[in-house]
Amino acid sequence: QTQMPRGRILDRNGEELVVNQATWAITVDRTLDDDDRAVVLGQLAELLGVESSQLAENYDDIRQSRLKPAIVAVGVEEKVRVAIQEHAEDYPGIDVEKLTVRHYPQGNVAAHLLGYVGEISAEQLEARRDEGYQESDEIGRAGVERAYERELRGEPRRETMEVDPTGRPVGSPIDVEPGRVGNDVFLTIDVNWQRAAEESLAQGIEEARTLQNRNIEDHYETLKAPAGSVVVLDVRDGSVAAMASYPTYDPATLVDGISQVEWDALNDPALHRPLLNRATQGEYAPGSTFKLITGTAITRYGLWTPGTTIRDPGYLEVGDRRFRNFGGIAHGRVALERALTVSSDVYFYTAGYDFWKHWDEGFPDGLAIQETARDFGFGANTGIEVDEQDGLVADPEWKRELSYRINEGDAREDNAQWRPGDNVNVSVGQGGMLVTPLQLANAYAAFANGGTLWQPHLAREVRDAGGDGLRTIQPNAYRTITIDAPTRAAMHAGFVGAVRDDRGTAAGAFAGFPLDELPVAGKTGTAQVNDKGDTSLFAAYFPADAPAYVVVAVVEEGGQGSQIAAPIVRRIIEAMNNLELSDVEANEDGVD
Structure with missing residues (x-):
């Protein structure tokens, strides 16, 4: 059985985010004894111009099957492939194999959303063996790669062979199932908005690190701002237009396997767990952005008008x-x-x-x-x-x-x-x-659209390799929230005022923004965290008079909501509307 190439992942406009790329890989037979393996890895290291220890780490990569030759190098040059194949006697147990691997045309953009693939685990194999999976098969391990595994995987090519008593194939296959390449998945994100969200978030975090942490009184210390996230939702159907998480990672580094040390670093809390998608897995006190909820409760339950x-x-x-x-x-x-x-x-x-x-x-x-x-x-x-x-x-x-x-x-x-x-x-x-x-973001989207709580979704459509549509992912409205007209009008006016009123908490962050042409409504939030700097939050929707999108930014230990989160959101809104991009600049005296 041979896996067929996976389907592509594309953005809402057909821009490729994940594709397949043919590459040459060097494999080492696992039957070699330790001494022989050390010799050939040394020869390969000299040929490739790398350290033999790196090849040994690749050989021991925990994600590779122990039942198949170990891949020790991927993406080798043509001259290396030819040298090995023409002088096979000098490289016993070494082979060159053509692989199809995942390639990321946009670099590390949307890494947390896209996820990555890896060798199927024993637990996954036990659960999915009936679906045709075998040891060492690749499977989506995170993000869209995992969520849409069935669509992206395709059907493997299967050959039925006769074998002799030693298990060696005899003759040609007696039956061949040609298989099928995976289907393409089109997402709801716009790659340009996604890039702007990631750039704005990173810029905001760097800016936050220049600010004084005013929670510390006995000495001067700047904010740590180690991490953050951004979510952009379409309030009309719950589709995700952009979703960023910081720190991020390069999914290309996972293609040819990584060492245990590198894998541990990607999951290390001390390094702020780069693999964690904080937009969906980070949990934060919402601070004053939660006043949307308390304000609704006040009139809904008749406490006040x-x-x-x-x-x-x-x-x-x-x-x-x-x-x-x-x-x-x-x-x-x-x-x-x-x-x-x-x-x-x-x-x-x-x-x-x-x-x-x-x-x-x-x-x-x-x-x-x-x-x-x-x-x-x-x-x-x-x-x-x-x-x-x-x-x-x-x-x-x-x-x-x-x-x-x-x-x-x-x-x-x-x-x-x-x-x-x-x-x-x-x-x-x-x-x-x-x-x-x-x-x-979803709560503010429900308020902005008049009370419909949508199920957020990342995918829009599935097509086969020929471009024919197979499935459209339909939006799902799973709840209607009743907000009486006077309450909604007062709260909406309050959110608009937060951005454009002279005493609005986000007014400073939106100074000079063309609010007359593109009105924005929003709410700042500053959440206190024990023994840490404050969490900076801002939730906004626009255009305020006919809402289409919600943008939320959260920065851990990033100061007040008006200082960092609000400027991040402003820059993203500018990018989404083709306005001149402002720099994310914080002021020392932020407000909640």
Whole structure:
């Protein structure tokens, strides 16, 4: 059985992202003893101009089958192939084999989305042997390569042979199944927008590393900003237009196998796990971007009306605790719209406290914020084709389970209590709340489109090698969220104000942007993380008056939302609309 070439992966416009490339590979017979193998690897190293230790590492690559000759070099030059084949007696146990390998015309663009292929594992083989897989077959191991394995793989070529008593083939095959090359998968992303998202994210992270970490008071230290992500969603059908994760990796390095040391580095937490797709697998406190949820809950459950004003002196006292606005700023009397524009924590703290009182008294709306969060898709998979995390909706049940898991004795019950401060923190996206960037983008997309929660998806269509359409991936709307018209109008105006009002938290990031021609609405977020710098978040949708796309940026230890995440989003929106690209520039005095 011989695997046929896999299908291509292309963007929404037919730009090739992954194709196949013919290449020559050198293999070493595994029956050679250690001494003979060391000799021939030394000869090969001299011929190839590499270290023999590198060839030995390739020989020992854990992803290669021990039942087949080991591939030690891929992409060898023609003169090397000829030298080995013409002087085979000098290279016992060495052969040259033509392979078809994955090639990436766009470089490492969209690496996390595309994923990679590798040798089938024992567990995968056990589960899929009935599908025609054999030892050492290649299979999609991550991303689109894995999600659309059945479409991309094709049908292997099979030859039935007669063999002699020693197992050697006798004569020509008595039956041949020619096989079929894999089908092509067209994605929903635009490669140019994808590239802009990755470049903007990387630029923003470099900029964040120049800013002072103001959470450290006893010495000067800059923000670490080790990682981040971007998600761009079409609010009209849930399709992913771009999705970036940093740090990234080069999928081409996985084509010909890597050493265990290199593989470990790609998964090392100390190196921020470059293989991790933070857009779907990173979990973060959403900070003030979560005010979308609390604002919706306030009117949905009848706590207040959109016009109800709350006095904001810069803090809220709950028992002996004082919960402050960012920077302790007092905003005076604010209603829902203004509270979103200036990001009044006190407005939402007060709502969280009032809901807690209802919970404490046994009223059914006591967990209104949590129920609304779940309605918007938090705390559960979105259903996208690639690996993702659920996030976490913090509630009394979660806190009790956590306390009994990590505490002992009387501390278990004492710390299991759901106290006012817990709900106050949840109201502004802290206190145990965790979301993925994709979940956050999907929630804002649902608000922007009027209440439809789509299942995010990466693929648009499957075609055969001849270009004939086989399957169209249909959008799936799996929930409708009811938001009354006055509430939606007030919140929308608040999000618009956050970008264009003089006191809007994102106004500085969008200074000079042509908002009259391309109105943008959005919300900044700054999430506190124990013993680390703040997480910088920004969620935006545009055009604000007829939303088409949502753009979300999250930067770990990146400072305030207005400092880094908002400028990243601005640059991506510029790229998507063919505007002059601005540099991602942060200001020292960012706001929430």
